[in-house]
Amino acid sequence: MWRAVIIEDERKIIQIMRGIAIWEELGIEVVGDAQDGQTGLELIMAEQPDIVITDIYMPVMNGLAMIEQLRERQFAGKIIVLSGYSEFEYARQALRLQVDDYLNKPISLTTMKEVLSKSIAELETVMNEQQQNERLKEKLMVYEPYVQRKWMNYVVTGARDTGFGDIEEVNRKFSAWDYKGHLVIVIEMVRTERISKLSIVDHNLFYFALSNIIEEIAAEGWPESELVELYSHHCALLLHVSGEGDGTEAEARVIKLTERIAHAVYSFLKIEIVAGIGGMKRQWREIAASTEEGFNAIYFKNNRLSKEHKIFALPDSLDKEQYQLYQELKQGFYPFKMYQELSEAVVHAQIDQAIAIIQQFIIQQDGINKIPIAYIRHFCSELWGLIANALSQAGIDHKQLQTNDEIYAAIEALTTAKEMEMWLIGKLQQIGEQFHANANVKHLQAVEFIIQYVHEHYQKELTLTGIADEIGISRSYLSHIFKKSTDETFNTYLTKVRMEKAKALIMEGKHLIYEVADMVGYKNVPYFSTLFKKYTGMNPTQLFETYNSALSSNIENNRTSPTYPAN
Known part of the structure; x- marks a missing residue:
């Protein structure tokens, strides 16, 4: 119900106005009245009515002075002037104060109803806009964590970075990192038959439990940290390091933290993790390079930092073959960056985009044909594992396409990078048909x-x-x-x-x-x-x-x- 007040110096007129039937008909409640402008101003500020009906000529403070005070105090309700004076000067002042209607006494009930109905319609429009804005704010609050996660993902992986670093809000958010060092611990769950057979629900619960363990241990040992979900069975723990120094002390702390995480994950979930520790970076735009180093540390596994746990870093030097492979992997996309984008494309049923990602990656790897075929097959196997996991998240059983034995037999039969590309594209096209046949991918x-x-x-x-x-x-x-x-x-x-x-x-x-x-x-x-x-x-x-x-x-x-x- 809408609320109104009447400001009028004659008590008899107030009584007559209170007694008219249109208030109830229009859903309006008269919540108060006053006989002078000063008392009326106090009443309006106390009650905050939707509609004010006021005379002009009144003792103590006239109606126009009262309206001027209301405007200065940002009163947002409707103001209807009902005056016995028809002089132009009064009307001019009322218009300057942006009153909603200026009516001369006497006024018929029909006119009064029309004026009040018009005010209510305008109030309803404003209220609907406010409600829509509130709902929009609520939705933005709901989606804000999702946006923040995407931003963190972009920072850690370097994915979709075109123009990202130029967004003003992004720079504001990450400006606090300007005077800190940053490094990334890449964490990979060792795939077992038990994990491979998990349903989509159990996989999410499993990942949820893993995230809880990592976040709680990190919060105790390294409060300035963020956990970022990556593709398939990987995640990244971003650590911020304050202060100067050679980094030796920080490195020891990082290894100890990673060991605690590995031990806790095994104790709680009975699975092993492999961790790759990237190098320290001084700019937040370089964080993705630390992630790359973490992934490559896991890939090469030739610089182990812990006796009990599988924790690795890149060595100071690589042998000739490893160095050549490392340089090839650094060309164009970082492999993990491509993995991330490919996984998201498959999960969201964007098969054409997934095919384009693979084709673009192959094109940018000028020296891919020089890489030994064993590495090509390993790379293809990694990609298929990623695709199969993404399909599971999308509710699609990849075994509908081929059994695991058939898949890996086909991978072992590959002899060139081009064959790998065509095989993967063929599989993705089959997946696209499977997505098309499944209604559950619509949302x-x-x-x-x-x-x-x-x-x-x-x-x-x-x-x-x-x-x-x-x-x-x-x-x-x-x-x-x-x-x-x-x-x-x-x-x-x-x-x-x-x-x-x-x-x-x-x-x-x-x-x-x-x-x-x-x-x-x-x-x-x-x-x-x-x-x-x-x-x-x-x-x-x-x-x-x-x-x-x-x-x-x-x-x-x-x-x-x-x-x-x-x-």
Whole structure:
């Protein structure tokens, strides 16, 4: 309901105006009245009505002086002047003050209704615009983390960097990095049969758990850090280094941090990681070069920095064959940069773009035909693994195309780089046909956004209806494509994410059970415990006791032998 006030020096007129029927008919409530301009000004500022109806000639402060005060105070409501004076000077002053209507007494109810209806229509237009702006702001707030992640991805990988560094907001965001050093730790999950067989949902939960472990350890040991998701089974940890020096101390800290991450990942998830540490860079625009060095350190594996864990850096020098290969890999695209763009293209069903990325990469590698065929096959195998993983994220089973044995037999039969190019393009064309036949790719980006949104906001009250409103898709359709893409309902997936986070928090041993429940979005602790037991097979206290017992046993065993494979 709209709110109005009447400012009029004659009480009888106020009573007559309050008694007319059009207020209720138009959905207007008269919330106050006053008989002089000063009292009227105080009333208006206190009530902030939508509509002010005022006389001009009044004691203490006249109507025009009151309106002038309102304009100075940025009053945004409608002002209708109702005056018994028809002199031009009054009308001229009222127009200067931008009143919405200037009417001479007496006035008919029909005219009054028309004027009020016009004011309400204009108020509704303004209100709708404000609501749209608010919704836009809310959407921008929702999407801002997504944009920030993309920016971080561009900085770390160097992908799509044309014009990126010239964006004013980008330079503002990263200006705080101007007086720091930067290096990247590239982390690769060692692919096992267990990981290869994960469904899209389990893969996302697995990656979510991995990210939690890395971020929590990094936050303790290196607060100035960001974790960036990369393609397939890779991620990058960007570290910022303050202060001067030769970097020896920082290098030792980086190795220690990486060892802690490797040990924790193996302890929690029972998988190995391989880490490549890039070199220190002094400009944020050079960070991608540190990532390149990290990837190449993993590729060559000839400068190991840890006895217990697979942590590598590029050596000071390479043998002749390695040096030649390294120089070839540095031409044109960085391989990992191409991998990143290819993965995104396949995930989003942009097959023509994926083919173009491969063709452009091959064209820019002038010396690719000089690279030994064993490296070509290895490179092709890497690309196919990346494509297969991207297909899994898109909800497509790559085994519908060919079995793994058939795929790798075809790769082993390759004899030239051109054959590799044609084989990959042929496979991508088959994938394009498969995408075309699957309706569940229509809104892959929406499903991807939901999964990421759940991972970032699991502690809040989340509903599929609320998310559907944010991205402009009906709830029923979003529910359908989410289930079709993931084989899970939204609520089941949300529960899994919360339970995985709860497991990690409980095993940290830093929080009470009711605190863990609250941190993962449950106010009702018994309900949380019931869900947790259903998901894990034990209640939260049992998990904590079991984990601590196992940890104590491991510590005792470590006195004689490591728990992490040394090879």
